[in-house]
Amino acid sequence: MATRPDHHESAREGALVHSASESHSAAETTEREFPLSLHQRRMWYLCTAYEGTASPIVYLANRFTGPLDVVAMGLAVDAVVARHGALRTRFTVTPDGPRQLVAAPAGLPTEFVDVSADDAPLTRANELVAELTGALLDLAGGGPLVRSRLIRIGADDHVWCFAVHHILADGASAAIADGEVAEFYRAAVTGTAPRLPAAPMGYGEFALWQAGGGGGATDDDLRYWRKQLGGVLPLELPTDTPRPAVKSTRTDQVDRPLDLELTTELERFARAERSTLFMVLVTAFAVVIGARSGQDDFCIGAPVAGRTLIEVEESVGLFNNTLALRVDLSGEPSFRVLLGRLRATIIDALGRQNVPFGQIVTELGLPHDPSRTQVFQTICSLHTESGPGTDMHGLRVEPFGVGKPQTIHDLVLDAWRGPTGLAASLRYDTGLFAPATMEALIREYESTLRAALAEPDRRLTR
Template identity: 40%
Template sequence: YEPPQGEIETALARLWAELLGLERVGRHDHFFELGGHSLLAVRLLSRLSQALGVELPLRTLFAKPVLADLAASIVEELSRTGPQHLPAMVGGAREAPLVLSFAQQRLWFLAQLDETSTTYHMPLAWRLRGVLDRSAWQRSLDRVLARHEALRSIFVASQGKPRVEVLPPDAGLPVIEHDLQGMPDADEALLDLCQEEARTPFALARGPLIRGRLIRLSDEEHVFLLTQHHIVSDGWSLGVLGRELSQLYRAFEAGQDDPLPPLAIQYPDYAAWQRRWLSGERLSNQAQYWRNTLSGAPARLALPTDRPRPAQQSFAGASVPVVIDADLTRGLRRLSRQHGTTLFMTVLAAWAAVLSRLSGQDDIVIGVPTANRGRREIEELIGFFVNTLALRLDLSGEPSVAELLERTRRTALAAQEHQDLPFEQVVEIVQPPRRLDHTPVFQVMLAWQNNAAPAFDLPGLSVEAAADGFDQVKFDLELNLGEHGEAIAGTLGYATALFDQATIERQRGYLLALLRAMVADARQAVGRIGLLPAAERAYLLEELNRTAAAYPSEKCIHELFEAQVAKAPEAVAVVC
């Protein structure tokens, strides 16, 4: 350890420590080895702009991940351009009517196509064990609703043009109560309630677009179901929700007042800022990047399916668990450090290679959600900020593992540097062929879960996730992974209209086999890595080719034909 030197290194070390949750950072420390990842990198660069007035591209951090080296790049940039500060997001007076964010506008449009759809529901289920103060719990829920205008937003339209209206702060979060204590079939009734709750549509024009159910199983055991529409919330918001509910419940249960500081801005302020900020040259540059990047991309990934694709996309889904054990995860971390990638980029490269082998295509587009929370002002807001990046990966020319990792790193960094343009605008710019049987631009997603699940700290209560019975997907395949201690774990979701569970389990095996091979030798060609387990290989190459069969070999073919005619003279012989 060597302490930071000079004003820039000291300021940079302070930002690293804050973002990475560390007590101290030295000048020789490596951002990614300390636990940094792509999302934290984006947040760091935003804070550098606000604190030091310097705008650095993401690739600079990946090229100079050591604190002293990055500080030197900042000094060089400041001496060349001087301080450059991003315009601040501010609350206050708003133009009427309130506008939707770009992301909200797309979801609103999709909701008009099917007003009964539950595809964009966010269902949560928590089992609460202990003595629940129901009054303090309801009061906490009501306060979270009052605190965040996003949760009180409704979406009304006149002449086909939507606008936002905000329900009053005292609207109250609706909670339906059920009492199942003493029922002989309580578990079955609980599952029915979970499924009923998740599949009950919201009315976007009436709201509120968040609701709950409190299910009593005994005096000291409850299940709480909370459902939000994605148009007012996202994955990051769940962490905010868990922290605020914990603080509020703890205070109200002890007879204290609301302990949360007031919010400086609200989601409608962000939506208005987004439309002002993403305009002019900035909008033109980002639009041109995506136009060039996705020009000529394949409209659909031709994966082999177990059933023909239905004429209209079905969102019914299921999932299988995916676990990358601690030993393989350590190998992947080592491989990532050697090639300047994050774990996400390394797994993305492997997933693209598997999809390429399955489809026979070397031009693969994978959707990747990004938190879009680079600005400090919006870190504590509940709302729909998440964006989606369409990453186009090139597997042509028989690249080695190392070459594919380099291509993937370049692709991911370039996309993240142009992540401000909402995906809905990317679709409008690219103008892909539109059909109801598949999603535009990409049909496979990889979601890397950097956000921890909602963590509760409730006095006298233990909280754990409960089954929610929600079985829908938005894409053909959805690989959801994240770091869990020393391992990587998650799920591989799939559209049940297209795939059987056994097929998805084989695909999971291919991914794990490819990852193990990548760790073993980064010089080998990706396309030559064997993916099939021994049993499947033997089945395909040997069992299916055992075509020998007993037949009357002493007769000629015309004699066999004549014998069949005599046996079944009325049967059809040939249809042309």
Template identity: 35%
Template sequence: MPDNTQLSESKRDLLQRYLYGRRATSSVGPSSIARRTTNSVAPLSLCQQQIWLNAQRRGVPPFYNESITLHRKGPLSPAVLEQSLIEILRRHEAWRTTFDVFDGQPVQIIHPTPARLPLTVVDLRALAENDREQEARRLAEAEVHRSFDLRRGPLFRPTLVRLGENDYRLHMAVHQIIIDGVTAYHVLLPELACLYQAFSESKPSPLPELPIQYADFAYWQREGLQGELLATQLAYWRKQLEAPLPVLHWPNDRPRPPKQTFRGTIQPFTLPSGLSSEIRQFAQSEGVTSFAALLTGFFALLHCYTRQVDIVVGTVSSARKRSEVQRLMGYFLNPVPLRVDLSGNPTVRELLSRVRRVSVGALSNDEVPFEHIVEKLRPEIDPSRNPFFQVAASLEPSMPDVDSSWNLTPMDITSGGARWDLYLVWDDRPDGIIGRVQYNPDLLDAATILKMLEHQETLLGKIVSNPQTHLSDLTI
């Protein structure tokens, strides 16, 4: 691990510049992401730093542990799979990175590509067919429940499970500090499918080399967020989140503990295919995204439960705004609060317009890290609640165009932890909208969540059938 005695004088100087912004003059401005000049140590991105700070909590579940399951229907060689994963590690520094502290500041340490990968392989074909699914989940849960050591790594643990002759699952427990939805859907899955196909035919990798790495983005992001840009975006949030801030009066099944417990479990759901099509058609006719339509339904649902007209819901924005970072693995997300005014008994169409306007405003001012907004705006701290919002919603990236023998499902194994009281995630697949609710069982019962999902389905049906319906007429 890095300290003043282990780094050369030149590397120490470079690291000081990275951490504190003292960089030699360059013809490359902050609008261009350039390759850094040292390959082993770098600052955290602003996105990562929020995760790192919260990951220092003790005595809470591993709520930053993520689960991804890659499904393979067809023959599979564990050796070729390992070779493919090692090549992905070679291509992406972010997945061979650990985190330490240098001069009181967190830094990321990029390690060489390993020669071997600790890939656990389990064959369940000896079990009765009805028992294989349960055992596969047990194995995956055991991995995702184990904490990660950010200093030592590795920060992902793959387990290959064989359920049938041509039925495999690659369960991956991953620390959130190195992964987001785009990483899983648009980088990991397509690269793995492509590399596996090439290596199984004894061909070289057909993937082009990456122009930059995640650590290059981290430094560029820190260099760019300052001065007028920072001041302008903070001014937006001061106005948007001015007091008094509403507290969502969610009808919990149990009293709220005095401190956040960060416990969580997951409930998957599937919207009817007909309703999924209607939601897409409705969004297209109204000139908005499917996410805006679904989010409008969620705000309406919260209003039905609470009768509040000033509601804040969280979502996550992406820092992948430049072409250079679209194909990088890593964590690029930032939580943002969406404060929507539901007063005046608006129609569905008017509420949709308000949700869209607030979302556009938030996502246009999303470069300020959430923790920085909290620090500067200083909302009243309640140790039992997350600052600004307790419920959140987001939409997964679209499924990539990959060989049909490969598929992916995220967050299908619970880690036992959760950042918020309730987190609703939609996943718009070609055959319909699916999703999951991550919720805190210290506050909410499973039966309550199932009823909420029924209410969501009912409300969405009413919303897409008549956009002139008033909010007061959207009953559940």
């Protein structure tokens, strides 16, 4: 049965909504129209130019063990949505292109589904979460782009899923929403005021600021990217099946833990080379990709938070950017030499990360190729966002496993640093690669890391 709990405690609801929106201007009593940010324009292009079976979705999936107050949970979600305009946004297409429309704060229904009487409630809960995280959403169709679902598995056992289209939020946004839902929940349960600062800059205001030239790329920035990426060829990895004419988002993944001893040694090596753990990880990925492709010149994408403006540090929205790192494997360098090359490339790129990748693509004048993404076809990312660790007023909070995130790139290497070492995961396009090929690739990646520690000055051969 799917319902929305009756928010009968009107005084408590009113206090929370007032607290969430008290710093908003009177203009937010009506729907407001804004341009798309430069980041959103790129996401709009990716979502409309490539066919797929699922949309890029940012989500929270948490399991709560303990006596959850269902009404308070719904009120907490309402309050966070009232606090962030990005979570109340829809899109419309005009003769001048897409525009975003931010609705006035009005709450977001949290769908309540009780599966406690099912024969396999956990299986059913997984299906209900995967339904949200794997949905194909129509950006211009007027349907919901933000959904909240609370699933009862048992009397004191619930799963909450909060799913947002990526054009409205990024990974840092999910962490922000997670913490604020917990604080609004605590406030609702205890009858006290939430301990949160005034609402940050809204994403619509950020897009308007950006459209007016705020934070824009300088001529020097654009010259750098044109020179840095000019003439780069697409990566041609051997595939197990012919590349289709139109890229899909069919995805699977292989996982490989990297033990604490190896991780600690990698971090020690990075420090000795005046580098970071990410620089070492992406260098090893470049070695594997170069060996497999036979190319000595290609690009790897590297996501960055993109929150270079202090006013948006706590805002929900799409701020993250992707840096195109050009790999130079010419001359059969050693791992140490290649690390030095990529270190310099990364530092230069970070100094120009204010230029959205979509703007760089426009500057390069690249033709649209529906069979592959532009500039880079692989991504390497080291994740630093923490998992559930917020105080839900006495509830035990654990991540609830769901399906694999979709990607439009050929390969995405993710790594998470945890107390037991690194957890590496390789997402791949199942329309191009077989599972056995990817299992071999991620094993080769670990072997490359170990070889780099053992013989960092050995020349790389392909």
